[in-house]
Amino acid sequence: MRRVRTTPLALAALPRTVLLCAVLLLLGALASCGWGGPDGDDDGHAPGAPAGVTAAAGSATSVHVMWDAVTADPAVGTYEIYRGATKVREVPGTEHMVDVVRLRPSTLYAFTVRARDTDGRLGPRSREVRARTPVAGAADHSAPTRPGGAQGRAIGSRAAQLSWNASTDDQGVVSYDIYQGGAKIHSVGGAQTATVVTGLRPSTRYAFTVRARDAADHLSAASAVVALTTASGSDDGSGTAPTDFRATTHKGDDGAYYIDLSWVPPRTDGVVTEYQIRLDGQPATSLVWGGTAPRGRATYSFYAGGDAGVGHRVRLRARLPDGTWGGFSAERTVTTGDSGP
Known part of the structure; x- marks a missing residue:
């Protein structure tokens, strides 16, 4: 959208009717850019798109959809679940999983999730996930046996x-x-x-x-x-921390140094899509997977400056599917210019 710069002095010289028309045109332009749309969308304040969305068949006629809780201010009031372009469920903001039922057997379905805050603003769709319902068993009248050894x-x-x-x-x-x-x-x-x-x-x-x-x-x-x-709240959260955390450094083609991290994600109900990396005791960066987050070993590199021989302490933690932060990994010490073990 082309921007027009107008000084206060120029506005004062305009006739009142022309000025009114200009204001109305400006308001219309702002609305067309997504400011205060009819659906409550507000790019500055609407919740973000839910991450970590997964879908898995629960039966021949149902699919279980799960996503990570969205952190928003004001808080998320509801989540809307879509099958294709059709909204099929709505759940409270305290929930982040749902069973979509009354589906057809042996059919591929696509799902997305949107968050709506308590002020009514509706955020963007999550990435689309797909699940295929299995074939319905012929004349199946018996239930599975009871799970043992729980x-x-x-x-x-x-x-x-x-x-x-x-x-x-x-x-x-x-x-x-x-x-x-x-x-x-x-x-x-x-x-x-x-x-x-x-x-x-x-x-x-x-x-x-x-x-x-x-x-x-x-x-x-x-x-x-x-x-x-559960234990008291004083534990270090090690049970939800990334494991087998490793850190080394390398010199890039641009002459700068980078810290290379690798780890195994914590075991959770769902996929971890966001991590916080702390460098020398301070938050350094957030890592968010936009595509498919790794379930096995994950890797990431980030800029560490142009000087060799500089020591750093680094560790990371995961945002769990329920929206809370897990425990920190073990802390590793690296020195730029030293590839490490």
Whole structure:
């Protein structure tokens, strides 16, 4: 949009009717640029696009969609879930997962998520994720067997690790549903028999159960109750920290030095898409994956200056799918010009 610069003196010389028209045209131009649109969008204040969006079939007629919590000011009031261009669900801002039901078997679906803040501003769509529902089993009238061997342990003050033995089903298990008390809080694929639940409160007792689901949407009986108590809030969060953290340096073609990092993401229910890197005790940069975030070893390099022989301390932490920060990795010390071990 072309910008026109007008001085206050020039405005004062305009006739009143011309000035009114100019103001109306300016307001119209601002609206066309996305300022105060009818949908509540405001580029300066609307929530960002949800990251970490995943979709997995829960049965032949349902898909489980999950995303990372969005941090916004004012806070997110609701999340809107879209199948293609159609809004199919809306959930409170405290939730970041949903089951989209009444789908067709053996069909590929595409989903996106948008956040709306408590002032009504609607943020942009997340990246699109796809999931295919499995074929419905013919004449499947039996539910999967009850998951056995359920057990778990607290990981610090805000997470818990759960595991169970695989269920059996005449048509195959498609997913496992995890319940906290009587509320379903997550689903994982039928080939998965362990998960990490985050977003818990310190010094709190929890009770979890697991149920298996087949393609015909039959649910098994609940597993034995896994009862555990999270640690107090004074722990260092090491259970949710990136592991096997390494740091070296190299000299780039531009003559400057760069710090090279590699690590294994923390185990969480969902994909970690954002990290905070601290250099010499201060936040240095944020790393956000715009595409597919790595589930295995991740790598990243960043600028460290033009001088050799400078020592730095570096570590990082992950933003967990529930929107909270996990624990920091171990701290590593590097020196520019020294490739390290």
